[in-house]
Amino acid sequence: MAVLEILTYPDERLKLTSDPVERFDQRLLSFIRDMEDTMRAGPGSVGIAASQVGRNIRVVIVDVSGKPDIKNHGKLTLVNPEIIQWDGLAVGREGCLSVPDYTGNVIRAEKIVVKAQDETGGQCEYEMEGFEARAAQHEIDHLDGLLFLDRLVSRRNDLFRRKVYKRSKHVNPGESNQEG
Amino acid sequence: MLTLVGEDRPGIVAGVTQALFDGGCNLGETSMMRLGGVFTIMMMTQHDGTTQSLKNIVQPVAKRLCLRFHVDNIEGRLHDHVEPEVRISVFGADRAGIVAQATGALADAGFNILHLESDVAGSEDKPIYIMQIEGVAQKGVEAVRKALETVAKEGIETSIEPIDTLIG
Ligand SMILES: [Zn+2]
Numbered sequence: 001m002a003v004l005e006i007l008t009y010p011d012e013r014l015k016l017t018s019d020p021v022e023r024f025d026q027r028l029l030s031f032i033r034d035m036e037d038t039m040r041a042g043p044g045s046v047g048i049a050a051s052q053v054g055r056n057i058r059v060v061i062v063d064v065s066g067k068p069d070i071k072n073h074g075k076l077t078l079v080n081p082e083i084i085q086w087d088g089l090a091v092g093r094e095g096c097l098s099v100p101d102y103t104g105n106v107i108r109a110e111k112i113v114v115k116a117q118d119e120t121g122g123q124c125e126y127e128m129e130g131f132e133a134r135a136a137q138h139e140i141d142h143l144d145g146l147l148f149l150d151r152l153v154s155r156r157n158d159l160f161r162r163k164v165y166k167r168s169k170h171v172n173p174g175e176s177n178q179e180g
Numbered sequence: 181m182l183t184l185v186g187e188d189r190p191g192i193v194a195g196v197t198q199a200l201f202d203g204g205c206n207l208g209e210t211s212m213m214r215l216g217g218v219f220t221i222m223m224m225t226q227h228d229g230t231t232q233s234l235k236n237i238v239q240p241v242a243k244r245l246c247l248r249f250h251v252d253n254i255e256g257r258l259h260d261h262v263e264p265e266v267r268i269s270v271f272g273a274d275r276a277g278i279v280a281q282a283t284g285a286l287a288d289a290g291f292n293i294l295h296l297e298s299d300v301a302g303s304e305d306k307p308i309y310i311m312q313i314e315g316v317a318q319k320g321v322e323a324v325r326k327a328l329e330t331v332a333k334e335g336i337e338t339s340i341e342p343i344d345t346l347i348g
Binding site: 042044046047048062067092093094095096101102103134135138139 | 259261263264343344345346347348
């Protein structure tokens with residue numbers, strides 16, 4: 001068991017785009033174990049990205065199974081993940097191991113389909129929704145050097161936004177503010 | 181706590197914060213927004229002098245921008261955030277007493293408000309009142325839900341949803 005050091009903003013390394021994993025070997029497996037230990041050691045964290053511990057490779061872990069009453073796939077290790085479908089938008093509150101002592105509202109897709117490889121290189125695909133979809137989007141953002149701080153929305157317009165967003169599809173989160 | 185209000189115009193935030201910076205002050209949590217035609221500022225301001233010396237720093241810029249201001253000496257702390265657990269929306273045709281009625285019921289149900297924003301929307305002849313509240317349900321969410329049901333009977337619509345903060 002090894003708990004790695006978590007980089008915190010404004011560490012520049014959090015802004016790097018991570019590289020795809022090409023070699024699925026013992027070193028990768030052991031690094032993924034350390035990532036999981038680090039995630040579990042954090043306060044109530046439901047995910048972690050490799051870039052948060054200073055390794056710029058496209059690996060995230062998502063595990064929302066500890067939350068009661070929500071749909072989930074258990075613990076997922078996603079290597080080279082790619083979101084291939086988006087549907088719906090929702091506002092939710094997020095915080096981050098790399099941004100201590102702050103939470104804010106972020107718009108994410110309600111449902112997504114993620115294509116990824118598992119830790120041994122096998123292809124997999126998951127349909128996710130709600131909290132799990134949010135967690136996956138948060139972590140995959142880390143691989144592209146994005147923090148939830150890059151996507152904050154104000155509380156003030158939530159009510160209207162939520163109504164508008166339900167009607168509009170395929171809008172990039174954070175870029176839309178059209179009237180319904 | 182430094183509070184400033186005045187007719188909205190461009191440059192208020194820049195002018196005030198520059199004066200504070202030049203005066204050696206440090207800012208913490210702040211809230212700044214336009215309410216009606218008035219711009220309002222509340223700022224946790226760290227200043228090593230007296231209340232009077234802070235007033236002396238603010239006075240010239242407040243005068244130039246036609247702002248009234250007020251200083252309260254407080255022992256505020258940073259990194260003292262309380263996470264809201266519940267988000268409540270209350271809305272209905274605008275009439276006197278909505279806020280008092282809703283927040284009174286919430287207070288009785290042990291709900292501690294951390295953040296409240298309200299607005300009047302709709303048209304001039306059919307105004308609607310919209311309030312969004314975030315806070316902590318000290319006696320549980322069920323108690324809050326029940327309290328809101330009694331409010332809802334009186335022509336106000338309410339919704340309540342837990343805030344499930346994702347840490348990742
Ligand atoms: Zn994060």
